Amino acid sequence: MPKVTIDGIEIEVPNGTTILEAARMIGGDIVPPTMCYYSKLKTSGGYCRTCLVRVSKGSEKDPRPMPKPVASCRTSVMDGMEVQNLTSPEILEARAGVVEMLLLNHPLDCPVCDQAGECHLQDLAYEHGKAETRYEFPRREFEKRDIGDKIQLHMTRCILCYRCVKTADQVTDGRVHGVCNRGEVAEISTYIENAIDNDFSGNVIDVCPVGALTDKTFRFNSRVWFTKPVDAHRDCPTCSGKVRLWYKGDEVARVTARKDKWGEVEEWICNSCRFDHKKTSDWVIEGPSKIDRHSVISANHYQSLKALKSTIDRQRGALPHGEKTALGDGALNPNNEEK
Ligand code: SF4
Numbered sequence: 063m064p065k066v067t068i069d070g071i072e073i074e075v076p077n078g079t080t081i082l083e084a085a086r087m088i089g090g091d092i093v094p095p096t097m098c099y100y101s102k103l104k105t106s107g108g109y110c111r112t113c114l115v116r117v118s119k120g121s122e123k124d125p126r127p128m129p130k131p132v133a134s135c136r137t138s139v140m141d142g143m144e145v146q147n148l149t150s151p152e153i154l155e156a157r158a159g160v161v162e163m164l165l166l167n168h169p170l171d172c173p174v175c176d177q178a179g180e181c182h183l184q185d186l187a188y189e190h191g192k193a194e195t196r197y198e199f200p201r202r203e204f205e206k207r208d209i210g211d212k213i214q215l216h217m218t219r220c221i222l223c224y225r226c227v228k229t230a231d232q233v234t235d236g237r238v239h240g241v242c243n244r245g246e247v248a249e250i251s252t253y254i255e256n257a258i259d260n261d262f263s264g265n266v267i268d269v270c271p272v273g274a275l276t277d278k279t280f281r282f283n284s285r286v287w288f289t290k291p292v293d294a295h296r297d298c299p300t301c302s303g304k305v306r307l308w309y310k311g312d313e314v315a316r317v318t319a320r321k322d323k324w325g326e327v328e329e330w331i332c333n334s335c336r337f338d339h340k341k342t343s344d345w346v347i348e349g350p351s352k353i354d355r356h357s358v359i360s361a362n363h364y365q366s367l368k369a370l371k372s373t374i375d376r377q378r379g380a381l382p383h384g385e386k387t388a389l390g391d392g393a394l395n396p397n398n399e400e401k
Pocket residue numbers: 219220221222223224225226227250269270271272274275
């Protein structure tokens with residue numbers, strides 16, 4: 063069992079664990095953000111670079127630091143490895159750069175986007191982004207493509223994380239969509255329309271970290287923070303039938319899979335549960351959903367990056383005398399500490 067230290071916190075993990083998974087085992091704000099990694103999808107990760115960390119000590123055997131930031135979702139821990147995330151100014155700077163790059167072509171249409179309030183890019187931009195842009199060129203534009211009556215594709219919002227491609231590949235049968243072209247003109251599929259005609263295709267909505275794939279049956283129906291999430295189940299012949307109902311008043315406005323605290327679905331659900339069962343009488347209600355993440359749905363407002371008290375306390379001890387954390391004095395402000 064290798065031991066790894068992340069932002070001053072040591073943990074023992076099974077062989078083959080990635081730095082990201084080790085950080086998730088520790089939990090809290092030291093966990094690097096992810097836009098493309100998805101624990102339920104094989105071979106996900108490695109595309110977006112938001113999970114970059116600094117490996118300041120490679121291992122007990124070879125203590126040399128890694129020469130440049132590494133993607134924590136794709137790098138396995140070694141015994142004695144030391145990793146910096148929040149405690150590295152270099153990483154916070156690099157992440158700000160990644161956010162800036164992701165936003166180069168992403169339209170700032172949050173006020174009209176259905177994903178607002180549960181968009182991981184929005185969270186990332188609030189936590190690590192800058193208020194201004196240096197980009198002076200027109201943003202990418204695409205021909206509008208209709209992919210059916212249930213799923214809305216907004217290619218301009220896509221950040222090419224490949225999650226929907228892997229979902230189509232691994233959850234539906236007979237994948238016929240993928241990422242075509244490269245660089246500035248890359249886009250998902252010419253054949254996504256075909257992948258959509260499948261019992262489990264609606265899951266691409268849930269895995270999309272931004273508003274590129276949204277639920278047409280919920281479109282412009284409500285801001286997500288005006289809806290109330292409730293866990294419910296039904297006896298479904300196709301999937302587990304365990305879902306989250308989003309109530310607007312007494313009406314079920316939409317049905318999604320349940321997501322864990324990392325914003326990843328717990329179990330894939332079928333299209334029939336998602337699109338065809340929108341009456342309370344279709345479901346056995348279990349109770350209000352727990353929204354774990356730093357979500358606008360539960361918090362009702364966004365907060366800037368916070369450092370866990372425990373992280374800071376340990377880091378204070380771990381750093382040489384007089385040296386400050388990457389977060390500076392503001393992070394040590396009691397108002398910023400975890401309640
Ligand atoms: S549509 Fe969404 S899930 Fe698919 S690649 Fe683009 S951002 Fe990722």
